[in-house]
Amino acid sequence: xxxxxxxxxxxxxxxxxEDLGFAVRSFFIIIAASGGLFRRPRLVVEQLFFVGSxxxxxxxxxxxxxxxxxxxxxxxTLTTYGATQSLGQLVALSLMRELGPVVTALLFAGRAGxxxxxxxxxxxxxxxxxxxxxxxxxxxxxxxAPRLWAGVIAMPILGGIFTAVGxxxxxxxxxxxxxxxxxxxxxxxxGGVDIWKDIVNGTxxxxxxxGIAVTFIALFQGYQAQPTPEDVSGATTRTVVISSLxxxxxxxxxTAMMFSK
Amino acid sequence: xxxxxxxxxxxxxxxGGQLRPSSGSVSVDGQIxxxxxxxxxxxxxxxxxxxxxxxxxxTDLTAFENVAFPLREHTDxxxxxxxxxxxxxxxxxxxxxxxxxxxxxxxGGMGRRVALxxxxxxxxxxxxxxxxxxxxxxxxxxxxxxxxxxxxDALGSTSILVSHDVKECFAIADYVYxxxxxxxxxxxxxxxxxxxxxxxxKQFVNAEADGPVPFHYPGKTLADDLGLHAEGSR
Numbered sequence: 001x002x003x004x005x006x007x008x009x010x011x012x013x014x015x016x017x018e019d020l021g022f023a024v025r026s027f028f029i030i031i032a033a034s035g036g037l038f039r040r041p042r043l044v045v046e047q048l049f050f051v052g053s054x055x056x057x058x059x060x061x062x063x064x065x066x067x068x069x070x071x072x073x074x075x076x077t078l079t080t081y082g083a084t085q086s087l088g089q090l091v092a093l094s095l096m097r098e099l100g101p102v103v104t105a106l107l108f109a110g111r112a113g114x115x116x117x118x119x120x121x122x123x124x125x126x127x128x129x130x131x132x133x134x135x136x137x138x139x140x141x142x143x144x145a146p147r148l149w150a151g152v153i154a155m156p157i158l159g160g161i162f163t164a165v166g167x168x169x170x171x172x173x174x175x176x177x178x179x180x181x182x183x184x185x186x187x188x189x190x191g192g193v194d195i196w197k198d199i200v201n202g203t204x205x206x207x208x209x210x211g212i213a214v215t216f217i218a219l220f221q222g223y224q225a226q227p228t229p230e231d232v233s234g235a236t237t238r239t240v241v242i243s244s245l246x247x248x249x250x251x252x253x254x255t256a257m258m259f260s261k
Numbered sequence: 262x263x264x265x266x267x268x269x270x271x272x273x274x275x276x277g278g279q280l281r282p283s284s285g286s287v288s289v290d291g292q293i294x295x296x297x298x299x300x301x302x303x304x305x306x307x308x309x310x311x312x313x314x315x316x317x318x319x320t321d322l323t324a325f326e327n328v329a330f331p332l333r334e335h336t337d338x339x340x341x342x343x344x345x346x347x348x349x350x351x352x353x354x355x356x357x358x359x360x361x362x363x364x365x366x367x368x369g370g371m372g373r374r375v376a377l378x379x380x381x382x383x384x385x386x387x388x389x390x391x392x393x394x395x396x397x398x399x400x401x402x403x404x405x406x407x408x409x410x411x412x413x414d415a416l417g418s419t420s421i422l423v424s425h426d427v428k429e430c431f432a433i434a435d436y437v438y439x440x441x442x443x444x445x446x447x448x449x450x451x452x453x454x455x456x457x458x459x460x461x462x463k464q465f466v467n468a469e470a471d472g473p474v475p476f477h478y479p480g481k482t483l484a485d486d487l488g489l490h491a492e493g494s495r
Contacts, residue, residue, distance in 0.1 A: 131317035134277050135331045135379075136306040138299075142334075 026223075027216055030148055033141040043146035044153070051112040051147065051215070052154030056161070058111050059104055063162035066103060067169025070094055074170070075178055087180050088189035091170040096193065097202040097259065100163035102251050105210035107162075108155060109243035113218035116147055117239040120222025121232035144219050151215025152208060159207030201258045209250055214243045262423075262430055263440035264465065264474055269423040270314075272440070273389045276421070277311060278302045289387070307335060310380035310418075314392040316372040318364040324351065324375045325360040331382045350378040353415075354408055370401025374408065381412055388413070390422040394429050402426070406433050427466055431455060439465065441474070 037044055074090045120143065123129050129139040167189075174180040193199065218239045225235035263269050274280040275287045278294045287294045292305060318327050328347045332338060338346070351357045354374040356367075364372055373393060380388055390409060394402045410433040413420045424430050430437065431451035439447040439454070439462055447459045454462055464472030484490055 126320065127313045127315065127317035128319055130279065131311070131313055131319075133279060134306060134309065134311040135334065136303040137331075137334050138303070 023220055026220055030140055030144050030216070030219070033138060034145040034149060036141055037145055037149060043142070044149050047146045047150035048154055051108075051116065051150050052157065055108060055111045055154070055158055058107055059158045059162050060165050062103060062107055063100075063165035064169040066099060066162075067091065067095065067166030067171075068173045070099070070166065071170030071173035071178075075174055075180065084180050085184035086188050086192075087170070087174045088185035088187075089192035091174070092167060092189045092193050093198060095163045095166045095170075096198045097255070098251070100166065100203050101159045101206035101210055102247060104159040104162040104207060105155065105214055105247045106244055108151075108158060108211070109214045109218070109240055109247070112151065112154075113214050113239045113243050114236045116151075116215065116218040117222040117225070117236045118232060120144070120219060121225040121227075121235050124223070124225065125227035125229075125232060127227075144223065147219055148212075148215050151218075152211045155211025155214070156204045156207040159203050159210075163203055197258070205258075206251065206254050209254065210247055213246045213250060217243045217246065262425060262427070262437055262465070264425060267440040268443040269425075269440055270391055271443070273311070273391055273421065273423055276387075276389065277306065277309060307383060308386045310383070310385035310388040312373070312376050312380045312388070312390045312393055314395055316364070316369075316376035318372055318376055318379070320364050323361050323363050324356060324367065324378075327364075327375055328378045328382055331379065335383060346382070347378075350382055351375070353381075353412065354378045355404070368401070370397050370405065373397065373401070373405055377405070377408060377412070381416060384416055384418075386418050388416075388418050388420045390420065390424075392424055393422065394424055394426040402429055409433060425465075427468075 070091050071087065074087050074094075075084060078084045078087055078090065120129075123143070129143065132139045132142060171185065175182045175185050221235040221239045221242070222232075225231045271280065275282055276289060276294065278297065281295045286296075289305060290308065292301075294302070294305070297305060318324075319330065322330065325347055328350050329343050332343050332346060336343075348357055348360065351360055354377055356371060356374055356378070359367055359371060359375075364375070367375070377393075393405055393409065397405060406429040409420065409422065422430065422434065431454070434451055437448060437451055437454050438445050439459075441461050447454065447457060447462045449457070455466060457463060457466070461473045463469070464474060470476055
């Protein structure tokens with residue numbers, strides 16, 4: 001009984017390490033196959049439209065509402081301490097350091113990640129990737145690499161837009177609707193935000209790392225899916241679950257590294 | 262030719278280098294396929310064209326763009342020349358006027374013809390057809406069969422056609438191999454195969470329900486399953 005239990009744990013551990021190794025190897029294969037994209041940037045631009053531009057609406061609308069809610073909740077909390085003039089700083093730091101990149105990454109996983117997994121999975125099921133291989137075209141170079149780089153480029157831009165729109169949302173609620181002093185709102189924000197630490201690291205570096213993780217997970221799940229309806233739908237679900245958990249874990253690690261005193 | 266699961270598609274995938282043989286080797290144009298590195302395998306594949314069972318057209322591209330795909334990937338031809346070549350290929354399969362339609366807007370038979378035009382876009386020396394007649398109506402089937410034979414003769418290429426459609430295959434093939442359970446069980450010209458007394462070929466050609474390929478999936482007998490031996494002995 002105990003021996004069987006230990007054997008099961010051992011087998012699970014071995015499979016997990018093997019899967020992780022395979023995923024890391026696949027990641028570097030895609031990176032190695034990206035050289036050709038410098039000669040054909042059009043392939044990345046096309047995918048930027050699909051994964052980036054088409055995620056704009058959900059990112060912008062979500063950013064606006066998250067900012068509005070943050071403005072409202074922040075105002076209620078700060079009123080208790082008589083510090084409503086710090087609303088701008090509170091909202092900006094929350095959005096730039098955490099909410100902006102994290103919520104954008106989760107939205108990106110739901111909107112673009114699932115779409116990428118389903119697309120690659122269905123291409124596989126329809127033998128399109130096999131057809132490409134038989135036409136002497138490497139599907140990793142032609143299909144996966146442009147999509148990965150499009151995700152890496154799109155995520156920081158979407159994260160930046162989410163944060164900016166969120167700040168506008170909190171401004172609308174805090175300053176325009178509730179009546180917090182406009183000068184304090186912007187001045188506190190300007191004084192409390194560090195460009196390098198909060199904007200470059202907090203928003204852009206985090207978003208880029210999330211972009212790499214979410215896009216790669218989506219592509220990997222799609223490429224590894226068996227060409228059956230059940231497995232393609234299962235791969236789509238796995239993309240959302242694994243991406244979300246990975247985003248939270250990466251966020252914790254990066255926050256610990258970037259903002260620890 | 263051979264029944265479902267006899268290994269026909271596997272043979273094509275071995276020739277194209279998409280599968281590695283567990284034993285033995287496959288030689289194409291003097292080269293052992295599974296010994297080639299990726300670069301040389303891709304160079305060899307440029308001499309091949311393959312028509313997949315369901316066409317495998319890129320669903321986000323028009324018929325024109327599908328046929329232009331290999332030309333854009335492997336040549337530096339200018340757009341005008343690519344357009345001319347693509348329209349010629351589409352004309353050869355009778356679909357020049359459907360150039361701007363997407364795969365979802367054309368029938369299965371037309372899709373198969375677009376895929377055929379794409380397979381011959383680079384004038385390959387070897388063309389492989391995986392079940393080109395599957396799911397086609399009799400008219401489309403006849404059109405596809407004629408196209409395969411005519412294009413083969415016009416291009417002077419070698420064609421390997423995998424199918425279980427006896428009538429169409431015998432009409433266009435020069436030589437036929439029968440596969441069963443991964444092994445060649447008979448071969449000869451279509452005329453020889455039509456009168457073959459080999460049990461498998463006879464069952465296949467005459468579409469007999471029972472024979473070397475049994476109707477029942479092998480396993481326990483019905484009597485064993487229902488426990489009738491014990492009952493009968495009482």
